[in-house]
Amino acid sequence: MTPEHWLFTYEGFEPAKEGLREALCTLGNGYFATRGAAPESEADDTHYPGTYLAGGYNRLKTDLVGRVVENEDLVNMPNWLPLTFRLEGGDWFNPRAVTLLEYRQVLDMAQGLLLRTVRFEDRRGRRTRVEQRRFVHMRDKHLAGQELVLVPENWSGRIHVRSALDGRVVNGGVPRYRQLNCKHLRTLVTEEVDAETLLLEVETVQSRLEVAEAARTRLYVDGLPARVRRGLAVEEGYLSHEFELELREGQRLAVEKVVALYSSRDHAVSEAAMEARHAVGVAPERFDELVATHVQAWSQLWRRSDLDLELTETDHIHTALRLHIFHLLQTVSPHTIDQDVGVPARGWHGEAYRGHVFWDELFVFPFLNLRLPDLTRALLRYRYRRLRRAREAARAEGFRGALFPWQSGSDGREESQRLHLNPRSGRWVPDVTWLQRHINAAVAYNVWQYYQATADSEFLYFYGAEMLLELARFWASMARWNPSLRRYEIKGVMGPDEYHTGYPYRTEPGLDNNSYTNLMAVWVLCKGLEVLKLMPGERRDELLETLSLSPAELAHWDDVSRKMRLVFHEDGVLSQFEGYEQLEEFDWEVYRKRYADIHRLDRILEAEGDTPNRYKLSKQADVLMLFYLFSAEEMRELFERLGYPFDAGMIPRTVEYYLQRTSHGSTLSGVVHSWVLARSDRPRSWKLFTEALKSDIADVQGGTTPEGIHLGAMSGTVDLMQRAYTGIEVRGDVLHFNPNLPEGMKRLKFSLRYRKSLVEVEITQDKLVLNSRWRSATPLEFELRGERYLLQPCETREFPIKRPEVTAEGTLDSAGP
Numbered sequence: 001m002t003p004e005h006w007l008f009t010y011e012g013f014e015p016a017k018e019g020l021r022e023a024l025c026t027l028g029n030g031y032f033a034t035r036g037a038a039p040e041s042e043a044d045d046t047h048y049p050g051t052y053l054a055g056g057y058n059r060l061k062t063d064l065v066g067r068v069v070e071n072e073d074l075v076n077m078p079n080w081l082p083l084t085f086r087l088e089g090g091d092w093f094n095p096r097a098v099t100l101l102e103y104r105q106v107l108d109m110a111q112g113l114l115l116r117t118v119r120f121e122d123r124r125g126r127r128t129r130v131e132q133r134r135f136v137h138m139r140d141k142h143l144a145g146q147e148l149v150l151v152p153e154n155w156s157g158r159i160h161v162r163s164a165l166d167g168r169v170v171n172g173g174v175p176r177y178r179q180l181n182c183k184h185l186r187t188l189v190t191e192e193v194d195a196e197t198l199l200l201e202v203e204t205v206q207s208r209l210e211v212a213e214a215a216r217t218r219l220y221v222d223g224l225p226a227r228v229r230r231g232l233a234v235e236e237g238y239l240s241h242e243f244e245l246e247l248r249e250g251q252r253l254a255v256e257k258v259v260a261l262y263s264s265r266d267h268a269v270s271e272a273a274m275e276a277r278h279a280v281g282v283a284p285e286r287f288d289e290l291v292a293t294h295v296q297a298w299s300q301l302w303r304r305s306d307l308d309l310e311l312t313e314t315d316h317i318h319t320a321l322r323l324h325i326f327h328l329l330q331t332v333s334p335h336t337i338d339q340d341v342g343v344p345a346r347g348w349h350g351e352a353y354r355g356h357v358f359w360d361e362l363f364v365f366p367f368l369n370l371r372l373p374d375l376t377r378a379l380l381r382y383r384y385r386r387l388r389r390a391r392e393a394a395r396a397e398g399f400r401g402a403l404f405p406w407q408s409g410s411d412g413r414e415e416s417q418r419l420h421l422n423p424r425s426g427r428w429v430p431d432v433t434w435l436q437r438h439i440n441a442a443v444a445y446n447v448w449q450y451y452q453a454t455a456d457s458e459f460l461y462f463y464g465a466e467m468l469l470e471l472a473r474f475w476a477s478m479a480r481w482n483p484s485l486r487r488y489e490i491k492g493v494m495g496p497d498e499y500h501t502g503y504p505y506r507t508e509p510g511l512d513n514n515s516y517t518n519l520m521a522v523w524v525l526c527k528g529l530e531v532l533k534l535m536p537g538e539r540r541d542e543l544l545e546t547l548s549l550s551p552a553e554l555a556h557w558d559d560v561s562r563k564m565r566l567v568f569h570e571d572g573v574l575s576q577f578e579g580y581e582q583l584e585e586f587d588w589e590v591y592r593k594r595y596a597d598i599h600r601l602d603r604i605l606e607a608e609g610d611t612p613n614r615y616k617l618s619k620q621a622d623v624l625m626l627f628y629l630f631s632a633e634e635m636r637e638l639f640e641r642l643g644y645p646f647d648a649g650m651i652p653r654t655v656e657y658y659l660q661r662t663s664h665g666s667t668l669s670g671v672v673h674s675w676v677l678a679r680s681d682r683p684r685s686w687k688l689f690t691e692a693l694k695s696d697i698a699d700v701q702g703g704t705t706p707e708g709i710h711l712g713a714m715s716g717t718v719d720l721m722q723r724a725y726t727g728i729e730v731r732g733d734v735l736h737f738n739p740n741l742p743e744g745m746k747r748l749k750f751s752l753r754y755r756k757s758l759v760e761v762e763i764t765q766d767k768l769v770l771n772s773r774w775r776s777a778t779p780l781e782f783e784l785r786g787e788r789y790l791l792q793p794c795e796t797r798e799f800p801i802k803r804p805e806v807t808a809e810g811t812l813d814s815a816g817p
Contacts (some may be wrong), residue, residue: 005318008107012091012150012171013095014215015046017704020699022048024323025107025114025731026349026709027134030054030333032077032261033348035464036107036114039132039146039481040084040093046172048706052348053211053263057355058204058408060181069419074344074355075184077173078200080213080259082164082240083148089155090122093130097433098122098754109326112138112298113291119153127153136295137290141335142279144260147287148255156248163217163257164240165200173351174707176421183324187237195230198239201273205412207494210264214276216283217241220254237781244357256287267338268478268556274589284388285749301329303751305371307721310747320693328364331711332375342382346708350553351707356407356415357382360444361627363668366719369453369730376450377459383443384463386412386469394474401473404443406436425607432501432509435494437478441520445469445629448527452730455755461539465531469547472557475521479560487565495518495577497622499602499612513578515623518564523630525561529554543691548619572647573654576622586615599665599701618662627651627676631729652680668696671716678724679740686742693717726763727785730754735782739801756779759791763801770795 008564010021018037034051035080041047044171050079051072059072086092089633095103097120102119116132135141149160167190171182186577189201193214193416217224220264231242248251260279262272268369269275284290305325314571322485342357363377369374383404389412390402397403405414416494425759447464450456481486492510494501495517504510532540543549548728575581590600598604602612602619623766626635639646655676664670670692677685695713699705722728727738735754741763749762751773760771772780772791780791784799793799 002616005322006108006110008109008319008323010105011103013100013103015096018046021049021105021585022050023349023698023706023709024327025105025113025144026327026330026347027114027136027144027335028140028330029141030138030329030331030335031339032144033330034081034136034144035349036105037081038095038116039081039134039148043080043169043172048350049079049081049169049172049348051079051081051261052355053077053209053261054265054336054339054348055265055410056159056204056209056211056560057207058209059185060184062180062421064179064659069180069417071180071186071354071417072356072415073171073182074348074351075192075204075209076169076173076351077211077261078165078167078185078202078213078237079144079169080165080215080261082162083164083217083257084085084148084256085148085150085159085161085255087126087128087155087159090124092162095120101681102129107323107326109322110298110302111295112136112326126154126155126157129153133287133291134296135291135294136330138301138333139293139687142260142266142276143258143283143290144261145256145258145290147257148253150255151197151255151723152247152251154249154251157246159247159253159254160246160264161219161243161245161255162196163215163243163255164196164238165213165215167200167202167237171351176423176464177351177354177423185237187628189273190234190237190239192232192234192239192241193281193789196241197277197280199273199277200237200239201276202237204298208264209621210272211261212276212562213259213261214273214280215257215259216245216280217255217257219243219245220256221245222252223254226253235812242322256286257381258283263323265339266388269520276429277652284765300534301333303310305329307718308749312746315691316697317693318698321394321718323697324693324718326368327709328367328711328715328718332364332368332379334372334375337374337378338379340382340385341379343379343711345711347711348385350706350708352704354409354415356409358407359436359439360628360668360715361446362442363671363716365446366723367715368452370722370728370754373450373454373456373753375547375592377444377454377456380447380450380459380467381463384467387814389413391470394477398715399474401475401479402440402470402476403437404440406434406439422603422606427606429606430509433494435492435501436496437490437493437512438496438497438517438520440471440474441517441524444468444524444527445520449730450586452733453525453754456735460531460533465535465539465543466547467711468524468528469543469549470532472525473547473549473553475524476557476560479521479564482565482654485565486563488560489565490518490521490633495622496625497576497618497620499617500577502613503614503775504611511579513565513567513575515566515574515576516625518566519626519638522561522564522627522642525557526638526641529557529561557633560727562643563640566642566644572650573652574623574650576658577616580616583616585612586617596665597702601663603667605765613783616661619664619718621658621778622673624655624658624676627655628672631731634731651776655680667692667701667710667750668716669714670695671713671720673715674720675724678720682740682742686744689720689742692720721748722752726761728752732789733781735780737768737782737784739768741765746753757791766801768801769796770799 022035037049096118106115114134118130131149134146185202192200231246260276264273343361394403407415416434470613476549491512674688729736756776758773763771
């Protein structure tokens with residue numbers, strides 16, 4: 001791989017930006033992740049070292065403003081990074097205390113390495129060069145390592161090196177959570193295994209999760225084992241080795257620290273500390289041996305996952321896309337398949353949202369379905385294992401079927417907070433985001449899309465169908481018949497736009513007839529009925545018997561799916577919810593002048609004593625999510641089923657209406673809006689795409705990215721390139737193509753998995769080339785702009801592309817891929 005577009009580089013030391021760099025330079029392997037903090041740093045106002053085990057949660061209670069608040073958090077595990085040095089007569093290394101001659105930090109995405117180069121001069125005029133490398137091993141999920149290479153440029157003398165394991169950490173990475181209890185760990189073991197190996201074992205105080213780290217540190221001078229004096233320091237939750245040696249000018253000191261991390265949740269493990277101690281003992285002798293197998297694993301992942309672009313102008317786009325793929329693969333990797341974890345909205349990169357699982361998998365799975373479908377299967381099993389809890393939640397609220405939580409953690413109960421701190425006003429205010437019942441449509445959609453992409457009938461028969469049926473049952477039970485309108489309604493919910501939590505004239509929270517929620521409920525009911533027809537007779541009968549699904553109940557589903565109410569504005573625009581058209585228009589210009597940043601208008605208005613519930617404004621796409629998930633053809637089918645007229649021009653009118661009333665308070669917003677404009681307004685779509693692409697890199701929300709990346713937005717930008725601009729859909733048991741590359745993109749090339757085929761796709765402005773790479777038994781059936789074709793095994797076919805005509809109302813497929 002060539003270096004171009006594979007290196008994410010920072011020049012210079014900027015303390016104010018260290019938090020952002022640490023999040024974006026996180027290294028992980030799907031099992032655990034460690035932020036890109038400097039190894040000499042400690043948690044303070046500049047740095048925040050953090051190591052997170054996938055699914056490593058703990059629950060604590062806090063007495064807050066007169067009530068007890070309980071939160072489950074992703075736990076900051078012991079810090080394995082500490083590795084530092086001091087020159088004779090000097091202090092431990094601190095970039096702020098020396099004159100920096102060179103400072104560079106590089107994330108090598110091709111190899112999965114974090115590199116740092118530092119040249120400095122201390123107060124005595126001693127110049128020193130330091131080179132550092134770090135990995136979290138992508139093949140052996142339990143291993144990580146770092147190397148420190150130090151060269152005296154103009155001095156000789158004594159140097160001290162300290163290598164430590166630090167379990168004194170707390171959860172302090174999100175300032176607004178610091179009023180809450182944050183000490184999740186108790187120390188079990190601090191032990192020196194031998195002269196080069198340390199062992200630390202901790203336990204979470206509530207979930208009783210044991211985590212052990214063993215660290216082996218070896219020193220070499222000019223490639224040979226170094227002669228050193230050794231010392232040991234032990235405190236509660238902390239232990240270190242200190243090494244002392246003599247160096248001559250120009251000699252090369254290499255310090256190699258290899259760490260093993262195990263937990264009591266691991267398979268085929270007797271005891272975490274025993275396994276960690278053993279793993280570092282049998283790890284390869286030298287750092288480069290571990291790097292070689294780690295890089296090999298990344299190379300194999302990239303062959304499956306890369307997007308190869310050719311643009312007319314060189315810019316940041318290719319690098320940013322690869323950064324997004326890189327972080328997706330560090331969050332959910334092949335190691336995820338053997339674990340019980342979901343898709344955390346902020347990755348395993350920080351403590352924002354407490355590591356919880358929301359609906360962001362809706363934006364992640366499309367990429368995985370066509371690249372690494374076994375990962376999607378494993379992540380959907382996370383939901384299936386929590387189906388019992390979802391059934392209990394539905395019953396507790398008076399519904400049938402399964403009600404999945406808006407925020408999920410270890411066991412599937414609702415983890416949404418009931419109080420939210422507005423950092424602008426300093427007030428704790430009620431949080432009712434748990435009313436976002438549409439998560440239950442997202443889970444169903446993900447199950448169906450996985451099946452469409454893979455034809456994995458075993459998963460559908462034994463896991464997916466049961467979830468679909470219980471989710472359809474939930475939506476049917478939530479719908480209430482309105483005899484005066486002769487329509488079913490869904491009341492008391494929140495849509496994806498989290499600004500509107502209720503009506504300004506009602507005390508109880510929730511909105512009525514949110515269009516996204518209602519139409520998605522119809523879709524789920526349709527798929528619930530359809531999946532029964534796909535099942536083999538024996539399995540269908542088993543499910544009907546197990547779930548006590550009667551013909552009368554199924555007939556009710558069909559009735560609800562044909563008579564759900566949708567609300568429209570007078571001009572035919574689909575209303576976000578009942579009563580939206582009667583809200584006040586918002587004075588956008590006044591607020592743009594008054595505040596430098598209006599992304600979070602909810603916090604601004606609350607601080608002013610006002611509420612978004614009064615206005616026609618949105619945090620992010622709500623109605624427009626429908627056009628993100630469904631093509632115009634699918635929307636037409638749903639409208640016709642409900643007996644509503646469908647006008648193709650309604651889509652661009654609706655898109656334009658809500659675009660003018662959205663603050664983009666979520667990083668997902670630009671992704672969705674770019675998608676729905678991909679065919680009707682390519683220049684504006686591309687502008688929104690490039691803005692979404694840099695949302696984390698530039699930290700456009702002003703401080704949120706240091707707390708953890710936005711995985712949904714990162715995955716969404718990659719999916720925009722993979723599906724929106726290629727027009728790829730998996731629908732009706734056929735793979736569809738409808739390419740429409742943006743101006744300025746000369747070529748796009750990638751590989752995709754569709755069912756039993758591996759296909760190399762190459763698209764230019766005037767042609768589509770498909771190359772079947774597997775000798776599968778059956779040809780690939782696909783459609784190109786409505787025409788059906790077959791691609792035989794190991795066959796290459798080339799098709800010319802004609803630009804679709806764009807009318808004043810946009811193209812029929814203006815809202816879909």
